[in-house]
Amino acid sequence: MRKEFSAAMERLAREDEKIVFITGDLGYSALENLQTTMGPRFINAGVAEQNMVGVAAGMAYKGYKVFVYSIAPFAVYRCLEQFRNDVCLHNMPVFIVGNGGGYGYGIMGSSHHAIEDLACLSSLQNVNTYIPAFADEVEPMLEQIVTEARPAYLRLGAGPVTPEGAQRMGTFKQIVKSEVSRGTIVALGPVAANALKALDNQELAGQFDVFTATNLPLSLPDEQANSWTGKPMLIVEEHVSIGGLAQQLSVKLLEKGITPSKFVSLSAQGYPDGLYGSQQYHQQQSGLDTANIARQLSNFLN
Amino acid sequence: MVTEAIDTKTLCGQLRLKVLDLYNQAHAGHIGCSLSCIDIIAASLILRKREQDTFILSKGHAAAALYASLHHLGELTDADLASYYLNGTTLPAHPAPNKHKGIPFATGSLGHGLPIGTGIAKANKLTGENGRVFVLMSDGETNEGTTWEAAHFAMQNQLDNLIILIDKNGLQGFGYTQDVLGDTADPAKWKAIGFDVVEADGHDVQSLTSAIDEVSGRPNGVPKVVVAHTIKGKGVSYMEDRLEWHYLPMTPDQYAQAVDDVTSRYF
Incomplete structure (x- = not known):
């Protein structure tokens, strides 16, 4: 779903100049186009996820809608308190995007799996989590995330296309x-x-x-x-x-x-x-x- | 200047009395932490913060000092302060989210204010706004790893609109900073990262405002740190540099003595 995600993000970022994208130093061979499209609104916060989410909360306070991106476990667990305190309790428009939910990173091992992420995040105040099963769901979900402008988590994986008539x-x-x-x-x-x-x-x-x-x-x-x-x-x-x-x-x-x-x-x-x-x-x-x-x-x- | 010196001394005395009053009313602790940083709050939030600037109390356990200062500024009412620590209050022991304009973020878990302030400073740079961001931290708080994540982010993003104020009283939760993790607020460490560092007497408002003015006058793409040398419990003789006044509430006799101490020293 990364391809669909990146393409949809590019479109949304072109349409809404208040969208900021912060990556925790990830996105090789996936987010280069988005980086070019967004210019200074695309920020690499380095390998520092807690700061990344705190920074996102600060930028959201100033009126930005902020996506933070990493491999799912890194975007969820390390910075859970920042997401809880700085984002969710203040109902800020900060959206975590976790790539490879579940066992998505397979042989990379347990450090790279996120199998408790929804228990952690869906229990927080003011939050909505989005779990696409199919690749074509990513774009409408992103639109909804930006429209709702409240704390969100998008759990990306790898899926086919939604069956007809859904x-x-x-x-x-x-x-x-x-x-x-x-x-x-x-x-x-x-x-x-x-x-x-x-x-x-x-x-x-x-x-x-x-x-x-x-x-x-x-x-x-x-x-x-x-x-x-x-x-x-x-x-x-x-x-x-x-x-x-x-x-x-x-x-x-x-x-x-x-x-x-x-x-x-x-x-x-x-x-x-x-x-x-x-x-x-x-x-x-x-x-x-x-x-x-x-x-x-x-x-x-x- | 002489007049200003007298005025700021009186101001800091008044704020101390209000802080003591709040803690006495609530029969609560964290008094030493508030007295340690009250002059820094006076210098930054009360005397130097402009409308477009942001002030974040990252050491949320000194909330009473913030509440007393916001009350001085007219942003909190007598009724607000009367509810401090009571059920149904918007002024709990650590600041609450989304309740008062002067409290942009709830804090209380250490190490959160600096990343948030860094984000606000970054947003101001992106939009071209000239607002500065003051983040008041304790020296013990700089144990937190987020301090150093945010510091490098601020350097890399050239956030010279970020002014970190460190309340360096040398005491933290369960010991002297030197005996716990060493001096994580050492000015040399901030200089080594590349920060624009100025040291100040944290109980001399003019020293503090001068430091703030000095670093604000250098829009050189480098984030700022004012390391303020302070004494925990400053202003109350029996609390000064005493770990227990991180935690203890005052007895009625202790409150009376604290008021006497402050009155004799500041008025």
Whole structure:
């Protein structure tokens, strides 16, 4: 999604001279055009993420809308207090962009993974997080981030294009509609592609409604929640279960008195065997791979 | 000049009495920290800050000194001060976000004010505004790594509109700075990074305003530091250079003695 991100940023920065972009010394072979387009509004703050977010808060105080960019874990954890105190508590238009959410940086290792980022950030005051599952969602999300002009986190990954006919409701998007609707899948971020692939299986095809959650905290319309009652529900997220989609959604459902017949949560399990590999390897270790998703869905039908 | 000297001394005495009054009213600690930096706040926020300038109290634990000074400037009312430390107040022990114009940022976790002030200074450069940014830090606070991240950012971005004021009283949370991490506020360290460094007597308002005027008069692309040599608890005999007055509230007798001390020294 970096390509889509950079192109959309260029357009927005040309249209709005109050947009500033600060990078924590990253962007090689991705942000050069943006740097040229933005000139002095493109700032390399060096390898100093805490200062980067504090500086962003100061610039936002003076009327700028400030993007701060790094690899997801570096943009989230090191400067969490700066984001909490200086940005969120003051409701400043500072937007963190984390590249490679989840296990996106694969074999780079655990330091480069962000599997607790949404638990950290979506719990803060005044914040909205954006989790595109598909590459074409990046541009409209960026537009919304700039329009809302409040603290935000954009979690970038690598995703295909949104399936045709997708329909938005609250912070959810229905990407597959089933005639028979024998169960519900709700996925977070690009791992949604694994769920879609699981439905290539003949036994499963056409049996399930598939949704993505696009933002945390969630907004769940009653009508949508009601349609999920009495059916099995599978949650798929490349994020730890604590503070992630499954936990946040389960509270929403309980508050509304909605009871799925089953509630199965697939989430990032960290490093269960202490071994490392590609993003796909870690998805498999956590049961987020296509085969395991298909197994869970089969259980729903039998 | 003689008149100004008398006036500033009286001002600093009045501010000290207001600070003592607030801490007595709240039966709260951090008195030594406020008395250490009150003259620096008088010199910068009260005497030198213009409308287009920004003042950030990065050592948020000295909020009472800030509140007393904003009250002097008419930005906080008697009713505001009366609510200090009480439930429902906008004046908690450390400054709150988005409540008062004179408090642009909530502080209290050390090491936040300088990056923020650096960002404001950078924004002023980008827009071509001539506002200066004063950031008041404690010397213990310069232990924080963000100090040095921001310092290098300010150098690289030529932020000569940034004026860091260091309240160098030599005491921090649990010991003398020399015994904790060493002197992280050493002027030599700031000079080594390239800052425009001036030292001042942190309890002499004229020394402080002169230092501010001197560095402001050098628009040389280099950020500024005024290292102000101070004494924790300055003005109250039994509090001076005593670690415990970072924390302790006053008894009624101690309050009476503190008021006597300040009255005899400043009026």
